[in-house]
Amino acid sequence: MPNDKRPVIYDENLNFFRNLILQARLVWLLMRDPRVPLWLKAMPIASLVYLFSPIDFLPDTIPVLTQLDDIAVLLIGFRLFIDLCPADVVEEYMQSLTGHGPNWQVQQQAKAKEPRADSDTVETTVIDGSYTEPPTEEK
Numbered sequence: 574m575p576n577d578k579r580p581v582i583y584d585e586n587l588n589f590f591r592n593l594i595l596q597a598r599l600v601w602l603l604m605r606d607p608r609v610p611l612w613l614k615a616m617p618i619a620s621l622v623y624l625f626s627p628i629d630f631l632p633d634t635i636p637v638l639t640q641l642d643d644i645a646v647l648l649i650g651f652r653l654f655i656d657l658c659p660a661d662v663v664e665e666y667m668q669s670l671t672g673h674g675p676n677w678q679v680q681q682q683a684k685a686k687e688p689r690a691d692s693d694t695v696e697t698t699v700i701d702g703s704y705t706e707p708p709t710e711e712k
């Protein structure tokens with residue numbers, strides 16, 4: 574969907590479990606937001622109810638497969654909830670969770686110029702930062 578204006582909720586720089594935690598935190602924030610419709614907030618709750626209910630899509634004959642369908646229902650419910658929430662609200666919370674805006678980028682600052690004794694100018698680049706020495710290991 575090239576024309577999709579929805580915010581990206583999966584960061585390629587993070588691993589699967591960090592993205593899972595990010596989505597869970599996003600669901601929590603969206604559940605508490607009054608701008609999200611009440612009927613929509615029933616979706617993650619229904620996913621959690623299914624997780625703890627004794628009724629399963631797959632019977633408990635195959636041990637690992639039954640846990641996987643529980644997790645799949647939970648993840649699909651959370652993802653569907655996020656997709657159906659208002660895009661501006663999701664983007665606002667994603668910006669607060671990830672710490673940057675939707676089109677963040679590093680911008681180069683203007684270079685300071687200091688006049689020399691002669692008429693030439695020298696370009697100076699200032700780098701702000703802090704330095705701490707690592708702790709020394711005692712033998």
